[in-house]
Amino acid sequence: MGYAGIQTMLLAYKMRKADKEFELTQITNQYIEKQSEYTAVNDELKQAKASLDSTDPDYSYQVEALDAQYDSELAEIASWEDELQQKQSNCETEISMLNGYIDSWSKALQTDIQKAHSYGPAASG
Numbered sequence: 001m002g003y004a005g006i007q008t009m010l011l012a013y014k015m016r017k018a019d020k021e022f023e024l025t026q027i028t029n030q031y032i033e034k035q036s037e038y039t040a041v042n043d044e045l046k047q048a049k050a051s052l053d054s055t056d057p058d059y060s061y062q063v064e065a066l067d068a069q070y071d072s073e074l075a076e077i078a079s080w081e082d083e084l085q086q087k088q089s090n091c092e093t094e095i096s097m098l099n100g101y102i103d104s105w106s107k108a109l110q111t112d113i114q115k116a117h118s119y120g121p122a123a124s125g
Contacts, residue, residue: 003112010105017098024091031084038077045070 045066052062 003109003116006105006109006112010102010109013098013101013105017095017102020091020095020098024088024095027084027088027091031081031088034077034081034084038074038081041070041073041077045074 048066048070049063052059052066056062
């Protein structure tokens, strides 16, 4: 394959890697946002529990009601976090593969350049 073909492949892989790195950044930002949301909801639950009167005979029922109220919301956020972690892992894997392709094509380009610029027979020693 000539220089142009190798350079085209190299460029294509570099562009794909840049796209994946951008996607990874977006996923990471979403993940951080979901972690913050989870923490905020969890803090809200703790504050709601702290505001209850522990001497009230219905205290344990009120705590259970609060737990039930917040459990589904916390579970939904945790599910989002799991999904984002999977997407993050997939992006990181693809970026790693692209790095391998980029290295291979870079070496192929280097080899072709060296072959094209070696003049005459190799010196024997």
